Amino acid sequence: MNKKAKKVFKKGFGIVFCSLVYIFLFLPIIVIVTGSFNATTTKPYISWKGFTLDWYVKLFDNSALLHSFGTTMAIAVITTLLATAIGTIAAIGMYKYKFKGKSVIDGLLYIPVVIPEIVLGISLLTLFSGTNIPRGMLTLILAHTTFAIPYVIFNVRARLSGYDNSIEEASMDLGANRITTLKNITLPVLAPGIAGGALLAFTLSIDDVIVSYFVNGQIKTFPLKVMESIKSGVAPDVNALSTLILLGTIILVILTQSDLLKKIRHKK
Amino acid sequence: MKKYLSIMAIAALAAALLAGCGSESEEAAADADKPYAGTTLNVYTWTEYIPDSVIEAFEEETGITVNHSTFSSNEDMLAKVKSESEGAFDIVQPSDYMVEQMASQGMLEELDKTKLTNLSNIDESYMNPEYDPDNTYSIPYLGGVEAIAVNTAKITDEITKYDDLFDSSYENQVVLLDDFRAVIGLTAKSLGYSMSTTDAAELDEIKTKLLTLKPNVKLYDSDSPKSALIQGEATIGSMWGAEVALAMEENPDIEVVYPEEGAYLFMDNWAIPKGSKNVDAAMEFINYMLDAENMSEILAEFPYLCPNAAAVALMGDEYASNKAKNPPAEVVENGEYIKNLDTDTLTVYDQMWTELKQ
Amino acid sequence: MKKLSRHTFRSNTLPSMAMVGPVTLWLAFFVAIPLVYVFIMSFCSIDESYNIVFKFTASNYERLFNPNYMQIYGTSILVAFLTTILCILIGYPFSFMIARTKWKHKALLYMMVIIPFWTNSLIRIYGWRTFLGTGGWLNHLLMTLNLTSEPIEFLFNKGATVLGMVYCLFPFMVLPLYTAIEKLDQNLLEASSDLGAKGHTTFRKVILPLTMSGVFSGSIMVFIPCLGYFFVSDILGGGNSDMIGNLIERQFQSGNNWPLGAALSIILILITLLLVKLYQKAGGDMDSLGV
Numbered sequence: 001m002n003k004k005a006k007k008v009f010k011k012g013f014g015i016v017f018c019s020l021v022y023i024f025l026f027l028p029i030i031v032i033v034t035g036s037f038n039a040t041t042t043k044p045y046i047s048w049k050g051f052t053l054d055w056y057v058k059l060f061d062n063s064a065l066l067h068s069f070g071t072t073m074a075i076a077v078i079t080t081l082l083a084t085a086i087g088t089i090a091a092i093g094m095y096k097y098k099f100k101g102k103s104v105i106d107g108l109l110y111i112p113v114v115i116p117e118i119v120l121g122i123s124l125l126t127l128f129s130g131t132n133i134p135r136g137m138l139t140l141i142l143a144h145t146t147f148a149i150p151y152v153i154f155n156v157r158a159r160l161s162g163y164d165n166s167i168e169e170a171s172m173d174l175g176a177n178r179i180t181t182l183k184n185i186t187l188p189v190l191a192p193g194i195a196g197g198a199l200l201a202f203t204l205s206i207d208d209v210i211v212s213y214f215v216n217g218q219i220k221t222f223p224l225k226v227m228e229s230i231k232s233g234v235a236p237d238v239n240a241l242s243t244l245i246l247l248g249t250i251i252l253v254i255l256t257q258s259d260l261l262k263k264i265r266h267k268k
Numbered sequence: 269m270k271k272y273l274s275i276m277a278i279a280a281l282a283a284a285l286l287a288g289c290g291s292e293s294e295e296a297a298a299d300a301d302k303p304y305a306g307t308t309l310n311v312y313t314w315t316e317y318i319p320d321s322v323i324e325a326f327e328e329e330t331g332i333t334v335n336h337s338t339f340s341s342n343e344d345m346l347a348k349v350k351s352e353s354e355g356a357f358d359i360v361q362p363s364d365y366m367v368e369q370m371a372s373q374g375m376l377e378e379l380d381k382t383k384l385t386n387l388s389n390i391d392e393s394y395m396n397p398e399y400d401p402d403n404t405y406s407i408p409y410l411g412g413v414e415a416i417a418v419n420t421a422k423i424t425d426e427i428t429k430y431d432d433l434f435d436s437s438y439e440n441q442v443v444l445l446d447d448f449r450a451v452i453g454l455t456a457k458s459l460g461y462s463m464s465t466t467d468a469a470e471l472d473e474i475k476t477k478l479l480t481l482k483p484n485v486k487l488y489d490s491d492s493p494k495s496a497l498i499q500g501e502a503t504i505g506s507m508w509g510a511e512v513a514l515a516m517e518e519n520p521d522i523e524v525v526y527p528e529e530g531a532y533l534f535m536d537n538w539a540i541p542k543g544s545k546n547v548d549a550a551m552e553f554i555n556y557m558l559d560a561e562n563m564s565e566i567l568a569e570f571p572y573l574c575p576n577a578a579a580v581a582l583m584g585d586e587y588a589s590n591k592a593k594n595p596p597a598e599v600v601e602n603g604e605y606i607k608n609l610d611t612d613t614l615t616v617y618d619q620m621w622t623e624l625k626q
Numbered sequence: 627m628k629k630l631s632r633h634t635f636r637s638n639t640l641p642s643m644a645m646v647g648p649v650t651l652w653l654a655f656f657v658a659i660p661l662v663y664v665f666i667m668s669f670c671s672i673d674e675s676y677n678i679v680f681k682f683t684a685s686n687y688e689r690l691f692n693p694n695y696m697q698i699y700g701t702s703i704l705v706a707f708l709t710t711i712l713c714i715l716i717g718y719p720f721s722f723m724i725a726r727t728k729w730k731h732k733a734l735l736y737m738m739v740i741i742p743f744w745t746n747s748l749i750r751i752y753g754w755r756t757f758l759g760t761g762g763w764l765n766h767l768l769m770t771l772n773l774t775s776e777p778i779e780f781l782f783n784k785g786a787t788v789l790g791m792v793y794c795l796f797p798f799m800v801l802p803l804y805t806a807i808e809k810l811d812q813n814l815l816e817a818s819s820d821l822g823a824k825g826h827t828t829f830r831k832v833i834l835p836l837t838m839s840g841v842f843s844g845s846i847m848v849f850i851p852c853l854g855y856f857f858v859s860d861i862l863g864g865g866n867s868d869m870i871g872n873l874i875e876r877q878f879q880s881g882n883n884w885p886l887g888a889a890l891s892i893i894l895i896l897i898t899l900l901l902v903k904l905y906q907k908a909g910g911d912m913d914s915l916g917v
Contacts, residue, residue, distance in 0.1 A: 014723045017719065017720070017723070018720060018723055018724065018735075021716060021720050022738060024793070025738070025739065025742045025793075025796070026742055027753070027754070027757060028742070028745075028749075028750040028751070028752075028753030028754055028757065028793070029742050029745060029750070029753070031753035031754075031756050031757050031763070032745065032749060032750070032753050035753075035756070042518075043492065043495070044492060044495045044499075046495075046499065046756060046759070046761065046762075047761070064336075086648050086649050086652060087649070089645045089648065089649075090645060090646055090648065090649035092645060093641070093642055093644075093645025093646040094645075094646060096642075096645075097641070097642035097645070097646070099639075099642050099646070101650075105646065105649065105650055105653065108653040108654075108657050108658060109653065110902075110912050110915075111657050111661070112657060113915055114846070114850060114898060114902055114915065115850075115894075115895060115898050116850055116851055116853050116854025116855075116871065116894060116898065117851065117854055118854040118856060118871050118874055118875065118891075118894075119664075119854065119874075119891045119894055119895060119898075122664065122874060122878050122887060122888070122891055123657075123660035123661050123663070123664045123891070124656065124660055125351065125878065126660060126663050126664055126667060126884065126888070127656070127659060127660040127663060129351045129352075130663060132353050133353070134352070134353045134356065135351075135352055135353070135356070142656060143656075145652070145656075146652070146653075146656040146657060149649060149652065149653075153649070154913050157913065158913065178641065207746060207747065209746075209747065209748055209857065210854065210855075210856075210857075214878070217352060217356060218310050218335055218337065218356060218357075220337070222746065223746050223747075223748060226746050226748045226749050227748055227857070228337070228338060230748060230749075230752050230861065231315045231316075231338065231340070231491035231492060232315060232316050232491055232492045232495075233492065233495060234749060234752050238749065239749070242745050242746060242749055245744070245745070246741075246744055246745050249741075249744045250741065253737065253741075340880075341880050343879070343880035343881070343882055344879045344880045346676070346882060347676075347878065347879050347880065347881075347882050348879075350676065350882075369675075372675070373675045440779065446865050447880075448880070482866075485866050486779075486782055486864065486866075487781075487782045487864030487865060487866065488864060488865035488866060489864075489865070499759060499760055499761040500760045500761055500777065501759060501760045501761075501779075501781070501782070610674060611672060611673065611674055615689075618881055618883070618886075619689075619694070622694060622695070622698070622868070622873065623694045625865060625866055625868045625872075626694065626697060626698045626701065626867070626868050
């Protein structure tokens with residue numbers, strides 16, 4: 001085999017290999033989307049009974065399902081606000097000041113990131129149960145915020161590591177007080193890190209199954225609703241809602257693509 | 269790195285607005301025949317046990333909102349109710365032995381039966397059971413047998429007993445309930461022992477026998493074991509009665525077998541956990557489910573053994589004479605209800621169950 | 627801190643308390659205290675009505691150090707290990723190709739790894755069940771093509787569990803690898819080959835050492851969650867290939883034995899700590915696990 005042929009072969013092999021990986025990644029998605037068009041009405045909704053769009057209409061009659069989705073969103077928004085506020089301030093504080101016990105806080109921060117979610121879930125369950133805090137929205141928000149805070153801090157911190165202290169000094173030398181400096185100088189510089197952390201917090205909250213499973217009480221988030229529907233076969237309307245969520249996200253990616261792609265390309 | 273996962277966030281937000289448009293608008297108008305309109309009842313039942321349509325009809329009629337959650341075993345339910353603060357649930361559905369367990373722990377409200385105008389629909393023989401004399405805490409809902417289901421197109425041997433599930437020729441073909449009392453119970457029965465034995469030697473023997481089941485098990489599923497059978501993933505298995513009946517409707521090759529050794533019996537009940545803040549509305553719910561018409565609608569979808577004589581009368585012969593739906597009287601007579609176990613025995617159970625499932 | 631300004635020296639107790647106080651309290655209440663509580667609970671027992679008895683006993687640990695449980699830890703670690711290895715074997719060449727392609731829509735390739743993960747993970751795992759089941763898509767296909775006359779049993783074994791785990795955790799391997807590989811300097815690779823190094827020598831001596839950090843953080847992010855994902859072995863494993871996560875879940879649910887579940891959690895935490903220590907020894911950066 002000459003060199004050129006070898007190269008073509010190598011390239012062809014690469015394309016085949018990568019395509020197989022993408023097929024692997026998208027297979028379940030295809031199953032879900034197909035399932036949302038299945039006309040079957042009998043559990044476990046597996047055999048194909050013809051094409052229909054009915055489920056996309058029926059979906060809007062299923063108030064429990066829509067409600068669970070709304071709940072998920074509400075929890076995610078509050079979690080994001082809380083975690084971003086606490087995390088950003090903490091990251092700045094930890095960067096600027098030296099104090100005793102800093103390494104302890106650092107250590108505690110890594111825990112929610114590295115321990116398996118189930119351990120976080122059961123430890124919060126024992127806490128809430130032991131202190132008799134009723135399980136529900138409140139405990140879900142507390143739990144989600146707990147695992148979201150470290151991600152916000154790490155993102156802001158990554159941004160801070162390239163941060164030039166002297167502009168703050170300059171600001172204060174020019175007579176600005178601490179708050180004004182924070183508002184006008186520090187926060188704008190950190191904005192991309194904060195935004196990244198906030199988006200991450202939001203995503204983690206929306207998709208969380210394991211921690212929520214232990215602290216939800218009567219509240220059903222969308223993932224928990226899915227968990228329940230899995231017991232007797234995923235209903236096509238759940239598939240339909242999942243398809244809509246995915247579609248919405250993809251459209252958004254396309255709309256914001258140019259910006260995002262640039263960001264990825266420059267992520268060096 | 270996970271940053272890029274996050275774009276979904278924004279999309280989801282947009283969708284939330286959408287969901288907001290679709291969500292229910294409730295008028296809490298308390299009119300005379302809807303005294304509990306606007307109340308939310310937290311109802312905790314077994315999976316695949318009550319049709320959504322019946323719950324929706326109840327909501328329609330009473331203006332009460334039902335927040336329905338499901339569990340897969342009595343022990344799951346107990347764990348959840350215990351770990352929640354008082355008043356988290358308004359209605360639960362414990363089986364026989366679990367009513368006794370919960371009542372003895374003071375976890376159940378006493379029921380004011382004068383409010384249950386439809387109580388007379390329940391057949392006398394099902395009232396005042398051993399596990400709850402006088403029905404102080406519980407009202408029977410549905411019950412039945414842990415029966416054997418066989419796909420006769422795949423298995424030609426004659427299946428007559430729980431012991432047949434252990435036959436090594438059914439390697440990787442059996443579906444079982446994901447419920448340790450049910451599986452260890454049938455193992456005990458297959459050896460001729462009581463399902464609630466505490467005898468150490470017998471437990472040893474049960475464990476040895478149980479582990480021989482391991483290579484046969486294809487999967488454990490408490491919620492919808494019929495699916496595995498219908499789809500051909502399993503050819504034989506044991507499951508709650510109506511699951512077999514429903515599987516038979518999907519696939520005529522499937523047959524029901526009641527074990528010769530005597531069957532595992534269960535009776536599930538309505539009960540109100542201690543501390544419920546909506547006892548009156550909960551009683552209204554129970555009464556609604558006792559109504560002959562409503563119960564027959566439930567029975568049509570989940571054909572179990574039904575203590576509600578009036579509902580059975582409405583079902584007609586198709587139900588009454590179907591031996592998968594309505595188990596013959598002698599099966600029930602020869603069957604056994606399980607009993608609560610002490611902590612030490614439960615530890616032994618847990619150990620053998622863990623060993624089986626690894 | 628590189629340079630302390632006089633302003634930060636002036637009075638830093640109050641502002642530092644105000645800024646770091648909330649997070650400290652939060653972590654204390656919702657991370658430290660619960661874990662200490664779990665630790666204490668792991669030395670307790672239960673009474674006849676499943677209530678926790680706060681009286682010291684080591685019986686939970688005695689029970690967990692018996693061969694049966696050991697076997698489950700072993701299986702869990704094996705499943706996690708296989709998952710990690712598969713993720714590396716598939717993920718490394720894959721990341722290499724998508725990170726170093728000269729195709730102009732390279733960013734699209736990257737996005738396509740992430741897009742499936744915007745759908746709820748449970749429903750995707752269930753999708754595999756629909757696909758691989760006895761009456762599933764794959765068996766239909768194989769039987770239509772006459773490749774098999776009887777449906778093949780893909781589900782309800784450890785293999786299916788590993789497949790589900792690889793599926794769930796694959797992007798957590800690809801993303802750090804992608805970042806590490808993309809950072810490689812093209813000139814360095816060219817220099818190596820100019821100096822006469824063969825392809826595999828360049829890979830072994832230059833590329834691999836420079837991308838090892840990605841392999842390490844990817845491995846940690848795949849291995850550890852794998853031990854706790856109880857729903858994967860429930861849905862695809864059919865409940866007969868339990869892992870540590872399933873045992874913990876069971877003790878907090880149907881087992882009604884929280885102290886035993888707590889002890890199992892402590893064992894899982896110890897395994898995690900050990901792995902994290904190894905990771906740090908290998909020069910891994912903790913912050914990169916969360917960014």
